[in-house]
Amino acid sequence: MTVSRDIVILSNPALLEKVDRLRDLNIGQHVPLPQLVVVGDQSSGKSSLLESLSGIPFPKDQSLCTRHATQITSRRNSDDRVDIRINPGPHASEEHRKHVEAFHMHMSSGLEFREQFVDILKKLKKDQANERMGLRVDISTGNGAVFSEDVLKIEVQGPNEDYLTIIDVPGIFRTTTQGTTKDDMVMVKDLVKRYIRDDRTIILAVLPSNVDIATQEILELADDYDQSGERTLGVLTKPDLVLEPSAQAAVCDLVQGKKRPLALGYFLVRNRGAFSGSKEQSDLDQIFRKEPWVDLPRDRVGIPALKEQLRSLLVEITRREFPKLLQDVSNQIKECKRELNSLGPPRQDEREQRSFLSRIAETFQDRARAALAADYNADPVFGQDELRLITNVVNITNVFSDDFQQGAHSRNFENINLSVSSVAVAIPDDYDCEETPVVLMIDNLRALLQKARVDDVAPGELAELGDIIAPLPPHRTPVPRDDFAAWINDVYLQSRGLDLGTFNANLVSMAFAEQSRKWGDMTKIYMSRVIVTIHRFIAAALRSVCPEEQARRQLWSAILESLLERYKMAMAQASLLIEVEQRKQPYTLNRRFAEELSKARGYRVTELLRPKARKDGRQYGELQFMVNLDDIAKAAEGKSNVEQLQEEIHDILHAYYYLALDRFIDNVFQLAVDYCLLHGPSSPMKVFTQDWVINLESEQLELIVGETKSAKKRRSKLVKKIEDLSNALKILKT
Template identity: 25%
Template sequence: MAESNTLPTEALIELQREQRDLIETVDKLRSLGVADIVDLPQIIVVGDQSSGKSSVLEAISQQKFPSKDGICTRFATQLSLRQSASRSLKVTIETNGSDQYDLPPFDETDFDNEKVAHIIEEAKEAMSAKIGRDGVSEDILHIEVTGPDMVTLTLVDLPGFYNSPTQHQSAEGIHIVERLADRYMAQKSSIILTIVSGKYDLNLQTVHNRVLKHDPHGLRTMGIITKADFIGPHSQFLTLARNEEPKYKYALGWHVLRNRTEDEGDISNAERDANEDMLFQSPTWQQFPQQNKGIKALRQRLGKALYAHIKKSMPRLVEEIRLQIKSREAQLDRLGPARSSPQELRQYLTTISKKFERLADDAIRGHYMDDFFNGSESEASGHLSPDSSERIHKLRALVRDLNMVFYEVMLTKGHSRAIVDPGNTLMDSAKMFKPPQFPKAVQRWLVHYDVPDPQHVPLQELIELIDERATINRGTEFPGSTNDGLAVREFKNQSSKWKDIATSHIDVVTDVSQSFVEGLLTHIIGSDSHTYNSIMTDVVYPFFDRKRVTLVSKLEELLRHYKYGNPQPLEPEFRAQMQQRHFQRQFIHGRTLHDKIRSQDPLEDEQLAMMMDDFPGGRHRISYNSGDVLEKMMVHYEMSLRIFTDNIIILAIENCLICELPSILEPNMVNGMADTQVKELVAERPEVTEERERLEKTLTSLREGLRACRRHRVIEPTGSSSSSCQGALHTLRNTSQTAFDAALASSEKRLNPELFALSAFGTGNPVAEISLAFAC
């Protein structure tokens, strides 16, 4: 014998109250605009045109809905039913911004169906006039009906599908209706209430295909068959109504209704229900389960299904609202504090300047503790681009790399001529052809130093050139004396590329520094683009413009001595290097001459003289001493290269630029600004104020919604009943359909179709879901 499902009166009242409170909580979330942010549990009603969808809603609400042939509705209608001692109806247009436009309510004293229908029709026409570009309105027509015999229920009615355009329904309308339906049906939190007509061939009704698109396993779908009076004793619709049609088997089952006929438009709701009851007493329907037929059973069934669905969805809903609150709080934080008064504006700019000064100082000192310096990428990966944010943010490390590149480029490409001296008779030619030696992590910066290679000049050719210049520039010096003017002239020629290389280096470091400041301000200011642009335009860009001019002037200052001045090398070092080169040359020359003499037969004086001519500074060059000129030039070049490189790095880049970065925006600067200047920099734009107000309003709604949801928080059971359910789910997940059908046939329990699927909703296995419902 089946167990009784009858509840004591007090328990029934308590259950009804809980159902009402929970459903009204979701309605409150919707009225707060939360539905625009997260998907709320709801029942959406879909069906083909002429499927009897409007008649179903009328029967559920006991309210006559207006309809005009040829009008393609392009918005959703929310129907809310609530229990009340008296009857009333309220029509509201809820806009996309959650604003509401209320139409005059109707209560028991003026509840005229014709008048009510006219008001609803006017509301529909008003909404149709403001359809968006895509032909679909974001607004919702909200109809709330109260009465003593109403169940607590909320439905969202969508326009009916149609396949062919007519004189009154365009081809564009087909896509509009589909697009609107897809938007609602795709929401995983929605129950889909599918309406099909028993009057028409089931295969010609397209709503099933659209349902399968969004709910392929039928886990969140309930079907309703209308116009049951057209269904015969052998109709396919009877198999469908028993939920035995494999293609259309829904977890929430099917329900059967009888609609008003065309000549019953004026009969009362009671008469309509009586005619339906009479039909279901006929042989065709008499043995059909009472809870699966008739409008009264449908109201209760939908109310219970929505309640169970909302209760199960509540933990997910709470978590989604929490995530949205966190996201909005982060957006609000990026906007910074509200500011309108001079004090608020100055405080806002002072806060920015303090953080900027601190982080800029950390950057040039190499203290990379703040989150600003540590991006998601890893420097060790070796895949960072030269302009990646992490490299730009760690400014000291980057400037050191650039200085390394600058020095190496100066060392290997700074000279205009590479002297080809295979025998090392005058100098170590290996130094002249040394390729740049960079760590792999630094090589990527070479692209910013586009410097041509030195020109290769044979030593003999250069000696002859200097001989020629010495002849032209002879003065009153004694024969064999060094012409220092020639050495200075050759140095200037050899160092002629220094300016271009140093200019490239200064430009690269300046650009990198500006990118660093841009990134730092973006980090500090966040999404306040107006303040960012104002500070960049009025403070940062002028700073770097001034620094570029200063650095150009500093470069000219550091070059002036090498371009126009007289050499002033440090004497001890200069003498030491010259002496070292002299000893090295004498050693190499003596050894080479010795080897040549030993390899020859005894030499005549003329042969020995010819061999002496093969060496730099040989017999006929003694008068000009050209080798000595070159050696003086090279020693002066090497000493000057180090000094010039250090001066560019320290006196120019470091002193004139890098150390000045924290002063771009510092608190003392803000203190010295007039109120008007502060306002120009950080005054809040109207759109930012609007964005802050919108975020604050949304946060208020979300927090209020979260508090409402917490009142209905579901606590997981820990007793034996829960263990039984979990064990049943674990055991039956892989149960075959045949085994389950056998268990169903032998079971004495009666299955409540709208509760068994919801109890395990979302497992992905309908058999396991049904089995779990039995176990629980």
């Protein structure tokens, strides 16, 4: 079905003009545009076809073969003018793009342009355009490329022009001649593929009628990208050279759809050849009034029928693809902006660099403060477990405290039911101690730590922290032994002197050092877990505030030494606390020590008197016992001096140990973790701050956040692409 010429021209000029204005912006390199592309082998008659369609007398001289794509646009306009420009290819450098875009040739008359076109083309090919595109002046010799990805754009406007835009690409060739190489053959084929692969392109496959169609490679390429044949229109040229009846029949079969059919079909045209002189198109088309061509459908032969069909196809594809085109441009703008945002703000000079890094530092400190305050609603990023810093540290600390309470001592104390660590509580006989809320909570915390892989240190983390942290996961901590009495006896017998009812004060120091010898390893494991957790938080927080990998990697390298130094300070503080507890003379001003020691002594006397106590009724509901005063005086008789001293040592060590343990746990958390690692002025959380950024030397600043050449180039391309696409969007919406 054909569409009236007037309908085509008058119904959609604005729509077609919009697409051509997009071509002016070179938007085709970003978004496929509706277009007609003429493709074919060299010597297939492409130049003659273009002349017939556009009225522009393309030369048939093989030395002036097409070495770049040529876009020919004709518009009906009251102004009579011709503009010739060069659009840079998709892989053009910024320098080359500016160089070719600066080219512009203008003529004030379409008639004058057509009369002088051959001379103009020779001038373009041998001088200005060649130089701009970087092509050789002489195809067979000289420096420069043989073919170019740049596009020569010829726009003809006038009151008598038909509305049509066609793109001509270099012809495919199989034999290297005139200075061409196999690489040139590949480049031309790739160029053709790039033009015909888009769904918005109508492929005008130019096929000489006097050559077996099976030998035409262009149809094979079209099949690769248009397997259904819905976008490929066959244009059969040179019918005057088909003399054999069998060959003529084969051509007729193609036009009538009997052989290798295409959805858009085939057209048979005769163009002005190199020796046709100045014959009018109507004279050339007289051939179609003769056998066997006279029997072909009139809408399938001749240039007028082809031009009408091409206009119809151009309108149809433009109408159909316009909404998709609008959406594609919008999506590309969004994608470009997203990628541009990922590069961060521009940082070409020191001011931009310092401002950029300062904003990152400010955001980092905001997240650090929120993480320390458990203000996880401050930002969605706190959905990551690694960023829930204070929660992870408290969980690790609770497990550490429980481990300490349960197993930090070397030997279990005797059960005298009055210790600071275990107050006697009435518990029902059927109560399962394993299911107490405290036990369940600790078990849950251990499961959380296992899930957070606190003890699973990655190779990269180990490379950075290996000299600071203890090996994780730790070896199994030895279970406390039950030979306390025998051990105290050995310690006493091996260290007693000339004492009379007393013992050497150093004995308590020795016993406490032995009883607390696991404190050091357990504390280092605890500190290591906290340091690994903080280290992971800082790394995760930096990833969240500085998504650009190059800048983040340089920033991490810049602060890593300070981080490690502060981890070492915290570990040294913990080591100092361990040394103070284990090496100093046991001493405390805590009144609970005297209270617990008195309770222990009273308990021992009570246990000695219990066998001699007599029931004496009830008072206030409680059973009362009577004890003879003389029995009290004799209660300790029968115990040797050594036994009494061992009990005294046990009770002193017992009362002091648990007071020291509670004090130590608090001190490790408050002085080593909270002060050195979390909130103190030398906390690693305060390494990366705005003050740190302000004090950076310009060279350091450039190293950390200075943009690489590739980033600068990418940013420049994205900015230009967004600008072009935004202008395209305005054109499409107006």
